[in-house]
Amino acid sequence: MSSADFERIAALDGHAQAALVKNKEVPSTALVEAAMGRIEAIDPQVNAVSHRAFKYALAAAKVANLDAPMPGVPYLLKASMEYPGFPVVCGSRTRTESIGKNKYPFAQRLDVAGLVPCGMSTMPEFGLIGSGEALIYGPTRNPWNLAHGSGGSSAGAAVAVASGMVPFATGSDGGGSIRIPASHCGIIGFKPSRGWNLRARAVSLVDDLLASDALYARSMRDTIWAAGSLREQPFVNHSPHRPLKIALNLTGLDGQLPDPEIAELIISTGKLCEGLDHIVEQRDPPIDVHALSEAFDILWSYGAGEVVDLSFARLGEQASDLLEPWTLGLGARRNDFTPETLAGALSTVGCIDRQLEPFWDAYDIVLSPVTSSAAPPLGVLAPGREFGALWKDHFRHVNYTQLQNMAGYPGISLPLHRGASGLPVGAMFWAKNGDDDLLLAFGAELERAATFTGRPPL
Secondary structure, three states, rough: OOOOHHHHHHHHHHHHHHHHHHHOOOOOHHHHHHHHHHHHHHHHHHHEEEEEEEEHHHHHOOEEEOOOOOOOEEEEEOOOOOOOEEEEOOOOOOOOOEEEEOOHHHHHHHHHHHEEEEEEOOOOHHHHOOOOHHHOOOOOEEEEEEEEOOOOOEEEHHHHHOOOOOOOEEEOOOOOOHHHHHHHHHEEEEEEOOOOOOOOOOOOHHHHOEEEEEEEEOHHHHHHHHHHHHOOOOOOOOOOOOOOOOEEEEOOOOOOOOOOOHHOOOHHHHHHHHOOOOOOEOOOOOOOHHHHHHEEEEHHHHHHHHHHHHHHHHHHHHHHOOOOOOHHHHHHHHOOOOOOHHHHHHHHHHOOOHHHHHHHHHHEEEEEEEEOOOOEEEOOOOOOOOOHHHHHHHHHHOOOOHHHHHOHHHHHEEEEOOOOOOEEEEEEEEEOOOOOHHHHHHHHHHHHHOOOOOOOOO
């Protein structure tokens, strides 16, 4: 296939690529070949692919089931997602020898759908920071501006989908890790409600509380299909027959407002919604942002502390040289916690729904920023920085997405804007637990009404 063929296929979403195979316009291996060509041409610039599994992908595509919904359509696995025979590096120098043995229901469903993994994406160490600058890989670069970051933790996944390497890539979101890279890279990033996606990994207290898994995509039809396919319930079209009440929320969990440009773009998103006959009111949810921010800090540090403990148990003192400074710093914070500290954080999280019951009686959806600014330059959120300064800068930047993880709410970042710098800026919509399909249908309505960001210049 020629580079022009690769370009033609790369411009298509997953449904359109699948149709080429189903209609026998191209052989079942053609989509994987196009992905291989795009990865070889583009990845040296952006550093989004941590492992190439081309031989495996070609063999799997050759025997693709044409009756499956996505026969031979390529995708990337996040580096923390276990798949038999693939490395499970998790962005860490402590796991360079780790090979996947298990295939959990999430990955099994992808196989049944006909999707073909052709490699693994990059991510920060154990997904613990909202940037893609892991020391094991080096920085994953934003395809819109190579001097800027891609967000995290699903960094390489978002870059690969945005730049047309693949139409799908798996992402996981424990504090914004799907939505933040989607916003920075100009694609759709959907986080389902707690308990709505099939199990993607082994049991973990913090992961099961905070994390959800999904597929990145560039179109709402791909996003809706993926969301419905990766859970037990089918998608129900909840396109509203009445105006939705939308609360426009500009205050982050740090109690501060975003950069003026971000605030202006989110307010303009509200006006777009009003133009579609929805009702938009500027209203912050009635929550104690300080208490919730502290609770998330405790849970995040607690999860990192478990990772540090396991690394030292497996590697001994060698772990201190292999783990990144950010991970070690989070683990050290955990060491100051008491059982009562963790219990208090869990109690705070458990109260969110009760506190917001009257709010959800008045509003259907919340509109907010994804982050407080557009993607920062590389190095600003690098894991090797001094811990205290990085902590401050990190949680100033990623201060809108953690609430949905703690509450178990669905959220979606839509690529509605580009800032003055030319970098994409997503708008986040979120709703109460179980309103996934309302949120997805609303995203489709906005996709019809507005031009999404488009393709980066690669």
